Amino acid sequence: MAASPVPHSTRRGTGNASMTPGPSVDIHELLLPRTLDAFDEHVSARDAIQREATPAAFAREEAAFCRAGVLAAKIVSLDLPRGMKGLEALALALTVKHERCLDEGDDVHSDLRSIIMAVLAVAGGALPAGHAGFSEREH
Numbered sequence: 001m002a003a004s005p006v007p008h009s010t011r012r013g014t015g016n017a018s019m020t021p022g023p024s025v026d027i028h029e030l031l032l033p034r035t036l037d038a039f040d041e042h043v044s045a046r047d048a049i050q051r052e053a054t055p056a057a058f059a060r061e062e063a064a065f066c067r068a069g070v071l072a073a074k075i076v077s078l079d080l081p082r083g084m085k086g087l088e089a090l091a092l093a094l095t096v097k098h099e100r101c102l103d104e105g106d107d108v109h110s111d112l113r114s115i116i117m118a119v120l121a122v123a124g125g126a127l128p129a130g131h132a133g134f135s136e137r138e139h
Contacts, residue, residue: 026086031075032093036128038068039096043130072097088123091116095127095134102134109134 045061075093094116102109113134120126 026081026083026089028075028078028081028086028089028093031071031078032089035068035071035075035093035096038064038071039128040130042068043128046132047130068096084123087119088125091119091123092125092128095120095131098134100132100135104135 042061042064045057045064049057049061072093075090076097078090081087081090094112098112098116102113104110116134
């Protein structure tokens, strides 16, 4: 998990009344723990493949990665956050969503990585533990 465990667009909210944030809390912050838990499951499953490279192990890893990605995408689809913790939650969701998915040779992808890292630096956050980088070549 990130050192500060709690990381765009003006699209729609979740519509989940049970998760309505208070006046100083962005819903991004409320959804982040589930996202990071799913990411931790993905990292554990990915590490388990090193010990047991079976079809079942690969399926567990893929399912955990998909769960984390779906939860991260939900955070990204919310209205823009209002506070620093919400912005950090958004940046962390983007790290989960784009783990090993960005092309280092693409300027837009490089810019996205730079923005994510800058937000985390300003917010005092860090990449989630076990994050494998943003591209296939990054470690």
